[in-house]
Amino acid sequence: MTVPSEILAAIRDARSILCATHTPMDGDGLGCGLALKRALEPRGKKVLLVTEAPAPPVYAFLAGYESIAVLGKDPVPAADLVLALDAGGPDRLGRVLAERPTGARIANIDHHVSNSAYGDLNWIDDKAAAVGEQVYLLLREGGYAIDAVAAQCLLVALVTDTGRFCYSSTTPRTLEIAADLLRLGAEPDRLQRELYASVGFGVLRLRSRAVEAIELRSQGRVAILTLPHGYGKDLGVDEEDVKDLIDMLIQVKGVVVAALFRGLAEGGTKVSLRSKDDRANVSALAARHGGGGHVRASGFTSSLAPGTARDALLAELEAAAVAGSR
Ligand SMILES: [Mn+2]
Structure with a gap:
């Protein structure tokens, strides 16, 4: 599936972008948000990943983790565009959608079959094993460079949402994307150590x-x-x-x-x-x-x-x- 051109255009035209996902965050939403920040900021955009509850500390090894903004009682920051990631319904986004920044459009990027298409722009791909697949395609088709840091974030999204590539949602495309992420510098051994060999x-x-x-x-x-x-x-x-x-x-x-x-x-x-x-x-x-x-x-x-x-x-x-x- 190709990326909807209106979503690519919305990202191209936006100067400030809020990435939001469900609370608590999981590896898919968090990995996608950090990958987008890493890939879009060198192109002159301000990108902020926001959450209502602190991000799970298991992901602290990912570069950019410390930049995640925990909203607390603070107002939702201003932005031109909200990228809603991995959130099947508007309620999953909590305050970000309830108090949407003035003038911001909502681009709903998700792979849940039950997604209610609540965005101003919607890209629902229930064949994607993780939103990480969609974000990878979006960055590729948009011509944004994916460096080793962004690749690692997207690999976390894929690995955590597919049960390490074992769930029935895993497709040849999932593995082809993972292969490319490895070429780009993602480190599966580091990921394995941090996520699966660090049980308290x-x-x-x-x-x-x-x-x-x-x-x-x-x-x-x-x-x-x-x-x-x-x-x-x-x-x-x-x-x-x-x-x-x-x-x-x-x-x-x-x-x-x-x-x-x-x-x-x-x-x-x-x-x-x-x-x-x-x-x-x-x-x-x-x-x-x-x-x-x-x-x-x-x-x-x-x-x-x-x-x-x-x-x-x-x-x-x-x-x-x-x-x-x-
Ligand atoms: Mn997901």
């Missing part, structure tokens, strides 16, 4: 504790973990580590659908869903509850407490798992 002991203890709380249903086809807000806080882990427990659930042999119910500070529950089979479509399931995502990875926010949210969703989880294991 507190995280291991968190996993060990969580294993005991996993609930298997439907003859082992559904794995559920229901956690109150603040779970694992005494272990010094962060929210992202708790969120990542979903990956442990879907790893279990025989499990087709996994669900993590995580209590939120403000009340309510964040529900994360994973599936091992396209027939168990957790994007559709999340969409019925106001969320979205990908066929095999999705989520939504419930106003119910974790245990109540779990009870309310159980029948749908079991039905999805049965559909996915026929």
Whole structure:
């Protein structure tokens, strides 16, 4: 898929650009934002990656990490153009969209099948395994140089969103882009060391504790973990580590659908869903509850407490798992 010309033109004409992604940031949104900053600034543009919550420290090894602006109570900075990256719906962007800078256009660049095309300009490519693929194509087609630093940021986007090139979303194009990023100077060994061989002991203890709380249903086809807000806080882990427990659930042999119910500070529950089979479509399931995502990875926010949210969703989880294991 070629890059929409109106998006290339909007970037070409913009002097100040805000890059925004969902909160908390993940490797795709963060890697894309930093790559865009690195590649566009030498062309005379001011580029700022903003977030509402501090960026996960695991990505601090990426050059430019320190430039990420945490909004806090500050007003959303002025800009000509907002690049909304990896955000399936306007709610995912929080204040940046709610308080959009005066006169700024919104370019929505995303790969979630559930994207609602909320931008003034929209480029939704659900065949892209990561927005990192789209940003790579955009920089190439726009004639912006990708140096080793930008290449490393884009490789992080690809690697983290594809489960290290193993998810079904991975295509020949994903790997061709990764190959080019390596040619441009990206360092996969450094990435592996920083992202996957740096697990804190507190995280291991968190996993060990969580294993005991996993609930298997439907003859082992559904794995559920229901956690109150603040779970694992005494272990010094962060929210992202708790969120990542979903990956442990879907790893279990025989499990087709996994669900993590995580209590939120403000009340309510964040529900994360994973599936091992396209027939168990957790994007559709999340969409019925106001969320979205990908066929095999999705989520939504419930106003119910974790245990109540779990009870309310159980029948749908079991039905999805049965559909996915026929
Ligand atoms: Mn993504």
